[in-house]
Amino acid sequence: xxxxxxxxxxxxxxxxxxxxxxxxxxxxxxxxxxxxxxxxxxxxxxxxxxxxxxxxxxxxxxxxxxxxxxxxxxxxxxxxxxxxxxxxxxxxxxxxxxxxxxxxxxxxxxxxxxxxxxxxxxxxxxxxxxxxxxxxxxxxxxxxxxxxxxxxxxxxxxxxxxxxxxxxxxxxxxxxxxxxxxxxxxxxxxxxxxxxxxxxxxxxxxxxxxxxxxxxxxxxxxxxxxxxxxxxxxxxxxxxxxxxxxxxxxxxxxxxxxxxxxxxxxxxxxxxxxxxxxxxxxxxxxxxxxxxxxxxxxxxxxxxxxxxxxxxxxxxxxxxxxxxxxxxxxxxxxxxxxxxxxxxxxxxxxxxxxxxxxxxxxxxxxxxxxxxxxxxxxxxxxxxxxxxxxxxxxxxxxxxxxxxxxxxxxxxxxxxxxxxxxxxxxxxxxxxxxxxxxxxxxxxxxxxxxxxxxxxxxxxxxxxxxxxxx
Amino acid sequence: xxxxxxxxxxxxxxxxxxxxxxxxxxxxxxxxxxxxxxxxxxxxxxxxxxxxxxxxxxxxxxxxxxxxxxxxxxxxxxxxxxxxxxxxxxxxxxxxxxxxxxxxxxxxxxxxxxxxxxxxxxxxxxxxxxxxxxxxxxxxxxxxxxxxxxxxxxxxxxxxxxxxxxxxxxxxxxxxxxxxxxxxxxxxxxxxxxxxxxxxxxxxxxxxxxxxxxxxxxxxxxxxxxxxxxxxxxxxxxxxxxxxxxxxxxxxxxxxxxxxxxxxxx
Numbered sequence: 001x002x003x004x005x006x007x008x009x010x011x012x013x014x015x016x017x018x019x020x021x022x023x024x025x026x027x028x029x030x031x032x033x034x035x036x037x038x039x040x041x042x043x044x045x046x047x048x049x050x051x052x053x054x055x056x057x058x059x060x061x062x063x064x065x066x067x068x069x070x071x072x073x074x075x076x077x078x079x080x081x082x083x084x085x086x087x088x089x090x091x092x093x094x095x096x097x098x099x100x101x102x103x104x105x106x107x108x109x110x111x112x113x114x115x116x117x118x119x120x121x122x123x124x125x126x127x128x129x130x131x132x133x134x135x136x137x138x139x140x141x142x143x144x145x146x147x148x149x150x151x152x153x154x155x156x157x158x159x160x161x162x163x164x165x166x167x168x169x170x171x172x173x174x175x176x177x178x179x180x181x182x183x184x185x186x187x188x189x190x191x192x193x194x195x196x197x198x199x200x201x202x203x204x205x206x207x208x209x210x211x212x213x214x215x216x217x218x219x220x221x222x223x224x225x226x227x228x229x230x231x232x233x234x235x236x237x238x239x240x241x242x243x244x245x246x247x248x249x250x251x252x253x254x255x256x257x258x259x260x261x262x263x264x265x266x267x268x269x270x271x272x273x274x275x276x277x278x279x280x281x282x283x284x285x286x287x288x289x290x291x292x293x294x295x296x297x298x299x300x301x302x303x304x305x306x307x308x309x310x311x312x313x314x315x316x317x318x319x320x321x322x323x324x325x326x327x328x329x330x331x332x333x334x335x336x337x338x339x340x341x342x343x344x345x346x347x348x349x350x351x352x353x354x355x356x357x358x359x360x361x362x363x364x365x366x367x368x369x370x371x372x373x374x375x376x377x378x379x380x381x382x383x384x385x386x387x388x389x390x391x392x393x394x395x396x397x398x399x400x401x402x403x404x405x406x407x408x409x410x411x412x413x414x415x416x417x418x419x420x421x422x423x424x425x426x427x428x429x430x431x432x433x434x435x436x437x438x439x440x441x442x443x444x445x446x447x448x449x450x451x452x453x454x455x456x457x458x459x460x461x462x463x464x465x466x467x468x469x470x
Numbered sequence: 471x472x473x474x475x476x477x478x479x480x481x482x483x484x485x486x487x488x489x490x491x492x493x494x495x496x497x498x499x500x501x502x503x504x505x506x507x508x509x510x511x512x513x514x515x516x517x518x519x520x521x522x523x524x525x526x527x528x529x530x531x532x533x534x535x536x537x538x539x540x541x542x543x544x545x546x547x548x549x550x551x552x553x554x555x556x557x558x559x560x561x562x563x564x565x566x567x568x569x570x571x572x573x574x575x576x577x578x579x580x581x582x583x584x585x586x587x588x589x590x591x592x593x594x595x596x597x598x599x600x601x602x603x604x605x606x607x608x609x610x611x612x613x614x615x616x617x618x619x620x621x622x623x624x625x626x627x628x629x630x631x632x633x634x635x636x637x638x639x640x641x642x643x644x645x646x647x648x649x650x651x652x653x654x655x656x657x658x659x660x661x662x663x664x665x666x667x668x669x670x671x672x673x674x675x676x677x678x679x680x681x682x683x684x685x686x687x688x689x690x691x692x693x694x695x696x697x698x699x700x701x702x703x704x705x706x707x708x709x710x711x712x713x714x715x716x717x718x719x720x721x722x723x724x725x726x727x728x729x730x731x732x733x734x735x736x
Contacts, residue, residue, distance in 0.1 A: 013736045022640050098663060098664045099662045099663045099664055100663065142615075143610045145608055149608060152584060153581065154608065154610075154686075156617075157585055158506075161571060161711065169475075172713050172715075172716070173711050173712070173713070174711070174712060174713070174716070175711065175712065176697060176699065176709065176710050176711045176712065177662060177697050178660050178661060178662055178684070178698055178699055178710075179582075179660070179695055180571070180573055180577060180582055180660055180683075180699075181699055181709055181711075181712065182571070182701050182707050182709060183621065183709065183712060183715050183717060184618060184621065184622055184625075184626075184697060184708065184716075184720055185584060185617050185618060185621050186618075186712065186717070186720075188584055188616075188617030188618070188620075188717050189613060189614055189617055189618055192610050192613075192614055193613060232521055235523065235638075236521055236639035237638075238544070238639075238640040238641055239638075239641070240638070240641050293734065325559060336610055337604070337606035337607070337609055338606065339519060339521075339522040339524065339605060339606060340521075340522055341519070341521040341522050342538060366608075369606075369607050369608045370522075370606060370607060370608075371606075377628060389635060392570055404604070404605045404606070405604060405605070405606040405609075406604040406606040406608075406609035406610075406611045407609075407611040408609065408610050408611045409606065409610065410608065410610055411488075411610070412610050413611060413612060417611075421611060421612055424604065424612075425601070425602075425612065426600075426601075428598050428599065428600040429600045429601050429602065430556075430603060431600065432592070432594070432600035432615050433602070433612050433613045433615060435615075435723050435724065436613040436614075436615045436618060437613055437721055439618075439716065439719050439720045439723050440716070440719075441719065442555060451613070452612075
């Protein structure tokens with residue numbers, strides 16, 4: 001296999017061996033692992049097509065992978081085979097400032113898209129916390145969100161056209177540079193399909209003008225419930241902030257140890273709130289937000305004075321997950337969504353589940369969207385801990401669904417949640433989803449065992465890794 | 471037709487039928503003089519979660535009625551008022567708004583119906599119903615079947631219920647549409663920003679123009695620059711790209727017996 005693929009690409013762009021297999025056996029969802037036979041590093045759509053055609057002809061499973069920051073095992077080579085890394089496909093191919101769009105390869109890093117047009121006063125709006133490393137292709141696969149989703153929408157709203165190597169090995173272009181295309185919204189289905197309908201190799205994305213003014217506030221609360229209630233109150237008051245993030249006590253310890261923020265010692269929860277737009281509007285909105293926070297019992301609300309202070313606040317939020325490593329050797333981040341008015345109930349439920357299973361928990365999440373990210377921290381060398389984490393996660397997601405929410409807000413189903421999807425959707429609903437997938441004539445070899453794991457071997461895989469986790 | 475079961479029965483029993491709402495925009499669909507299945511009797515708000523700014527309605531609900539209902543709670547849909555017919559003045563049903571997915575006056579500011587649709591119940595050509603999406607404002611659980619139904623023009627099945635995001639009325643942005651005539655436009659076209667002014671100059675008798683979303687509504691067929699798309703009378707579509715193969719595949723999967731959306735093969 002390695003020799004054959006080496007002839008197709010070049011030998012130095014086919015990686016194999018035990019170190020490679022170990023390095024690529026999982027993404028940021030480390031609970032499930034499965035090693036690929038080899039990793040290929042194509043540089044272009046044509047090279048991806050060559051690899052896919054080879055896999056189809058030789059009946060070898062293949063799985064696309066961006067930066068591997070995914071949190072549901074989406075980049076896992078579940079049945080082994082070829083892992084198609086987009087890391088060499090990182091070029092910004094074309095920038096069209098007057099039409100506010102750019103074309104880039106799938107492996108381009110999210111933040112590099114914004115950097116490419118920074119001098120033109122534009123940016124690529126989706127900003128997942130992983131944006132310094134995560135790739136455009138990965139963002140498209142997962143329909144990634146981020147803090148600014150609240151106002152600017154998720155990835156699908158910022159992708160105009162994709163070039164994809166379909167599962168029959170053909171290259172197709174879906175969508176167009178002028179949005180709102182009449183006809184079926186196939187682009188809307190491909191974005192968020194977790195790389196199961198083909199391998200997206202290039203995309204035209206929409207660029208957003210930078211706001212004239214950005215105002216960022218940090219509100220400290222002595223009580224978690226007061227903070228969650230404030231979230232609903234801010235939105236209900238008619239302001240849609242650009243971002244509305246929450247950090248609870250469990251995360252605060254770690255975040256404050258890593259990033260010295262000046263907050264009152266009795267703080268139990270923080271809200272990070274951003275308003276942007278024309279100067280007058282941003283200032284009016286942030287003033288409203290500060291009022292609502294004060295009315296709901298904030299101990300202190302500070303508005304960032306300059307860009308430096310703003311950056312400090314956002315660094316604490318976006319790098320906060322890493323800081324959780326100070327609390328325990330292992331962390332598992334979950335992802336669920338609820339209607340935002342249910343936040344107070346839901347957060348109390350998360351604390352109770354963590355207590356019941358003897359796990360530490362912190363929450364750092366997109367409160368304005370009702371998108372929860374409970375972070376369980378533990379020592380995976382202790383017996384039974386992984387089981388406890390899996391069980392706790394499933395309880396949390398089941399509760400999200402019960403409250404009218406969703407099994408995933410932005411991390412995807414991957415291999416992690418395929419069973420949980422059935423809590424949300426009945427047999428007819430699942431048939432509808434299978435039919436949507438079959439529109440794309442998907443091959444069983446393309447990214448098997450993700451979302452709807454009905455390929456041969458997936459059950460065995462699931463048994464193996466759930467078993468291995470014990 | 472009073473409930474979901476009635477709709478399922480009606481679709482199961484139908485031989486060849488076009489699914490319609492109020493049929494106000496049927497000028498933009500292929501001609502059809504056969505049987506129709508109107509959803510306008512399946513109407514009413516199912517649930518309005520005021521605090522969460524989410525509303526679930528039957529697809530046959532009139533858009534105006536829904537706007538009035540949620541307006542009482544200080545909320546709105548991201549649609550402008552008081553513009554020429556196809557732009558917004560008199561909408562038909564919620565299901566029709568989604569199924570037709572026509573440009574509207576606040577597209578640049580608020581996006582299209584896909585962006586506010588959180589979930590749906592649909593009825594398939596074989597008379598089975600299925601739900602997709604959720605009530606959460608953000609969800610990546612499974613394949614987004616509901617996105618495929620937005621803009622499907624009744625060709626994949628009937629939209630029975632819809633869950634929509636609402637907007638605080640005070641947050642509704644202003645539109646930039648220039649209205650030049652009160653006639654009903656026959657053509658709608660959208661262009662790249664750089665092509666908008668020349669397309670506008672070549673659009674013949676204009677009804678309205680939106681420089682924000684680069685949309686033109688006209689009485690005459692516009693001369694289109696490259697990469698633009700256009701909708702015209704009797705379902706005429708001009709657009710770049712998108713492989714017909716995949717659209718045919720979708721129709722084959724969702725309507726294998728060519729029962730619904732007749733007239734499309736013309």
